[in-house]
Amino acid sequence: MLEIEQLTVAVDDKEILHDVSFSIKAGETHVLFGPNGSGKTTLLMAIMGAPRYHVTRGGIIFKGKDIVGLSMDERARRGIGMSLQRPPVVRGVTTRDMVAACIGEGTSEEAIARIAEKAHMGDLMDRDINYGFSGGEIKRSELMQLLAQEPDLALLDEPESGVDLVNIALIGELINELLQKEHPIRDRRLSGLIITHTGHILDYVNARTGYVMLDGRIICEGDPHEILETIKNKDYEECRRCLK
Amino acid sequence: MPEIGSAKAATDKAKTALSKQAPVGEDIDLNKYGHSAEELPYQDDPSQLPVETKQRMLDVGVTLDDNSQRSGTIIQMDHSIVHSLAMQEGIEVMGTNHALEKYDWLSDYFWNAVAVDTDKYTAHVELNQSNGYFIRALPGSKTVYPVQACLYLARGNLAQNVHNIIIAEEGSELHIITGCTTASREEAGLHLGVSEFYIKRGAKVSFTMIHNWTPEIEVRPRTGIIVEENGVFLSNYVIMKPVRSLQTSPLARCVGDNAVVRFNSILVATPGSSMDLGSRVILDAKGAKTEIISRAITTGGDIFARGYIEGNAPEVKGHLECRGLILGKEGMIHAIPELKGTLAGIDLSHEAAVGKIAEEEVEYLMMRGLTRDEATATIVRGFLRVDIEGLPPQLHVELQRAIEASQEDAM
Known part of the structure; x- marks a missing residue:
């Protein structure tokens, strides 16, 4: 589904990611750990194609094609979706407008209502998107938009940060629906790459591989639960020591 | 009612103001326009007007082929009322000249909400008035559908000098949609429109005005509104098509307790358009409220978006919001929100923002x-x-x- 090959990314002429390589097969979900500022969001933004994130070397192969030259909307239409950690408020554009845009052609009131109900967002559909939303509401709204968009590859930037324990179960359910967890493994076609700080999301998501990112490089790859355990017990300093 | 002036006094005052420039907006040479126009024939059935004319009117919300969702219609082309019809009991719709003949008390309503010597444009309308419309809701009458009014400039290089009087008697409710437009050609023209609104106790008026001019037209509306106790005045103004120059600054005065005024304006200035639009509200009575909201977009033209709220009575409340978007490389938006309070305990606020769309x-x-x-x-x-x-x-x-x-x- 996704192959990242020796990817180097600069933002405002400053190199943030250095020589990053990994791949995600169809139906797999991978998790990305790393301290603040290590480059996790930069990696997701570069895959999504945000204009500020310049690929200076390497490739992003999605469904067999290098997409580095494609604009963000073209990538979205080819099947990449992303939930932002802090999405902007867009005054005058309602949550309903966003969901309709995500569904695209063939959108209907019924389809929007169905998705809104799943995400418990019914009350917020006619509000300006993200305006005055709580932390949990923002996360639910982002995941709802992805459910409407039905991407083949979902990039989730800290979907559980700032969410209370009641909401986290709902967030977990939404992610599972997004990634077809209800399907047997062999039938799953949709892939995910999730940034997590706390690792709470691992209680809900069946992640196959975990990565640790430090200073713009992937320095470790392995079982996500094992990586999380190490980070919890020994912090990222252990990762640094392990490198030496 | 405020002070009632006699017709002669108004004419005398107008003469003194004939060369008085407006404080803002480009000064217009009134002599470059023709001031007389031939009388156009009255149309019993306005759907017989030319298709192109009807389309221009439809673009500003005036529908002539199907008036089933209108409480009345009045159309003025150049200086002639070509059609007027009230379709609901308790609602009166007619040309201002006709109304003046019908009601001898009507002249008492002239120049109370707008001062005749405001500037040369008001003076000019007084001295060269070419009709206008009179719309009135009798006490307690409520329109189900809006009354539609169209002011149409058919001839090139003509000045249209209309004087409109709108009266909502006590407890009435009146919805009006007004479209001002011109034949779609590139000739110059001048539209001077004085509109005076009298909202009596407990009455409510919504006034939706759509302007759709052409790039050589100059426009100077002069509007005044007087709102009595528990009265409501709601104005929506939309101009999104090119105009050479527009300057207007409606003034609403809340003279009765708990009167409410809302102004919403939507302006789009294309290259070559110059717009100076302000809304002013004076809160002179206890508990009066107002909200002024403007949305301005330039795709290359210039916009001054002004707003003024003055609070002079206890427990008044006002909010002013000017937001401007600059699309493209040319164009200017100058937002000027102003608040004036003259006693403690009032609540006036504003917010203004001008910028481009956030990337x-x-x-x-x-x-x-x-x-x-x-x-x-x-x-x-x-x-x-x-x-x-x-x-x-x-x-x-x-x-x-x-x-x-x-x-x-x-x-």
């Missing part, structure tokens, strides 16, 4: 699969989506339709 917002929508152009259009459409409280749903739909149709052409 972050465009990208957010692109991330969901919209192209850059689609994302920009969605944000602009949202920017222009002003929640209009108190407008009948059908009129709200029509207004949004007019905005979206104009937006497609303007962007």
Whole structure:
């Protein structure tokens, strides 16, 4: 589904990611750990194609094609979706407008209502998107938009940060629906790459591989639960020591 | 009622103001326009007007082929009332000259909400008046559908000098949609329109005005509104098509307790258009409230978006919001919100913002699969989506339709 090959990314002429390589097969979900500022969001933004994130070397192969030259909307239409950690408020554009845009052609009131109900967002559909939303509401709204968009590859930037324990179960359910967890493994076609700080999301998501990112490089790859355990017990300093 | 002036006194005052320039806006040489126009024939059935003319009127919300959702219609072309009809009991719709003949008390309403010597344009209308409309809701009468009024400039290089009087008697409710437009050709023209609104106790008026001019037209409306106790005045003004020069600054005075005034304005200035639009509200009675909201977009023209609220009575409340979007490299938006309070315990506030569309917002929508152009259009459409409280749903739909149709052409 996704192959990242020796990817180097600069933002405002400053190199943030250095020589990053990994791949995600169809139906797999991978998790990305790393301290603040290590480059996790930069990696997701570069895959999504945000204009500020310049690929200076390497490739992003999605469904067999290098997409580095494609604009963000073209990538979205080819099947990449992303939930932002802090999405902007867009005054005058309602949550309903966003969901309709995500569904695209063939959108209907019924389809929007169905998705809104799943995400418990019914009350917020006619509000300006993200305006005055709580932390949990923002996360639910982002995941709802992805459910409407039905991407083949979902990039989730800290979907559980700032969410209370009641909401986290709902967030977990939404992610599972997004990634077809209800399907047997062999039938799953949709892939995910999730940034997590706390690792709470691992209680809900069946992640196959975990990565640790430090200073713009992937320095470790392995079982996500094992990586999380190490980070919890020994912090990222252990990762640094392990490198030496 | 405020002071009542005699016709002669008004004429004398007008003469003294004939060369008085307006404090803002480009000064217009009134002598360059013709002031006489031939009398156009009255149309019993306005659907017989030429298709192109009807289309121009339809673009500003005036529908002549099917008036089943209107409480009345009045059409003035150049200086002639070519059609007027009230379709609901308790609602009166006619040309101002006809109304003056019919009601000898009507002259008492002239120049109370707008001062005749405001500037040379008001003076000119007094001395060269070419009709206008009179719309009145009798006490307790409530319109189901809006009354539609159209002021149409057919001849080139003509000055249209109309004087409109709108009276909502006690407890009445009146919805008006006014379209001002011109034959779609590139000739110069001048539209001077004095409009005086009298909202009596407990009455409510919504006034939706759509301007659709051509690039050589100059426009100087002069509007005054007097709102009595528990009265409500709601104004929606939309101009999204090119105009050479527009300057107007309606003044509403809340003279009765708990009177409410709301102004919503939507302006789009295309290259070559110069717009100076202000809304002013004086809160002179206890508990009076106002909200002034303007949304201005330039795609290359210049806009002054002014707002003024003055609070002179206890427990008054006012809020002013000017937001401007600059699309493209040329164009200017100058937002000038002003507040004046003269006693403690009043609550006046404003917010103003001028800028371009945030790139972050465009990208957010692109991330969901919209192209850059689609994302920009969605944000602009949202920017222009002003929640209009108190407008009948059908009129709200029509207004949004007019905005979206104009937006497609303007962007």
